[in-house]
Amino acid sequence: MKKEQSVSAIKEGTVIDHIPSNAALKVVDILDLRGIRSIISVATNLTSRTMGKKGIIKIGGKNLTKEEVDKIALIAPDATVNIIKNYDVKEKIKVAIPTTINKIIKCSNPNCITNNEKSMATKFYVIRKRPLKVRCHYCERNMDKEDISLL
Amino acid sequence: MNFEKQDIISIHDFSKQELLFILKTAKLMEKKLNPNLLKDKILATLFFEPSTRTRLSFMSAMEQLGGKLMGFATAKMTSIKKGETLWDTIKMVEAYADVIVIRHPLEGSARLAAEASSKPIINAGDGANQHPTQTMLDLYTIQKVKGKLDNLHIGLLGDLKYGRTVHSLVTALSHFNPIFYFIAPQALQMPQTYLDELKEKKIKFFTASNLLKVSKKLDILYVTRIQKERFADPVEYEKYKGVYKLDTSLLPNIKKDLKIMHPLPRVNEIDPSLDATDHAVYFEQAANGIPVRKALLALVLGKV
Incomplete structure (x- = not known):
């Protein structure tokens, strides 16, 4: 099966599968993979039986933590994360939306201090997971999924 | 119930019991004058946006308890005009005062101030958000x-x-x-x-x-x-x-x-x-x- 081949193609590291095709590059940004020195392959528009088109990211030599995995839940809620050891899937991590979201999304309220104070980190509380609804720790406004944008 | 060093930022932060305790304390304050209770304590009132009654009533409350006052009533006079961040302003003021009351036009500003300050912050209005x-x-x-x-x-x-x-x-x-x-x-x-x-x-x-x-x-x-x-x-x-x-x-x-x-x-x-x-x-x-x-x-x- 094609999927098996993709996963076994690296010896050590992490494979993130079932990313929506248009979100693969965003996942690279969120996980800050551009600064990593090991081999990273990003594929988009692969054929998927369940999703139609999908993206895959393979990161050699790096095991993602649960916290890092949860970061991508906002844009790839159905992604599966496989930790690879010696060509085998050692662990499968289910992506889950965290209870607080730090730094990665922007408050939609232009009058929020986070959009005005220099180099300030954002923080949100998840008040509903599906569909996603969050509350800004600072201005206390609620945002629905359609208002959420990544920083 | 102990509120020492606590910030007063949003009504969402208070339980029913805490609210009732504050009301009970207010009643005590109304019954008994305590002209020296806050002697030698300094209140800084940072009003980045104009307000008459809130600012005056905080000032009067502090005076009646024997405390001292400092502050400003408009952002025009401050380094904000020179581009200073709120974080830096608060870091400076916390060294001068024991408690800080802040009104600011941006929502969430009081929460940020509380994170910057080791001295208690009282929110006197942050934009359209809270005025606890x-x-x-x-x-x-x-x-x-x-x-x-x-x-x-x-x-x-x-x-x-x-x-x-x-x-x-x-x-x-x-x-x-x-x-x-x-x-x-x-x-x-x-x-x-x-x-x-x-x-x-x-x-x-x-x-x-x-x-x-x-x-x-x-x-x-x-x-x-x-x-x-x-x-x-x-x-x-x-x-x-x-x-x-x-x-x-x-x-x-x-x-x-x-x-x-x-x-x-x-x-x-x-x-x-x-x-x-x-x-x-x-x-x-x-x-x-x-x-x-x-x-x-x-x-x-x-x-x-």
């Missing part, structure tokens, strides 16, 4: 004039869409099993998110645009100003500004012991002819800012 000390003095007033907070029929009238005081008051009163009557033109009605929250908490509410339809049921009528500055379009403002004008013609349609509140300033929502009636408690409400703010200052400084 106003809510506490509103609760104090209701408790005082009705003798209780539980099971009251509470009408809120005016700009319920943008009114910060209304939103916070509804949140706070939700601890006390109220029945709410939201009276406003459709375009200025209570936002759906608040109504959804009330439904979740199983709190009864009614919406109406005509006050007379519900006025006979009310124990409290909380009137708010329709604020010009909230309207992007002045034509819209003109449409709504005079919708509600309470005067003595209302008297046959209300309970004998209805109390009318208003956070002030009023424009023309309440005719002065009502001032002399037993229903009007808005000036008493403004005066209640003093014991409540005294209590908060003393509590966060660990002196009660």
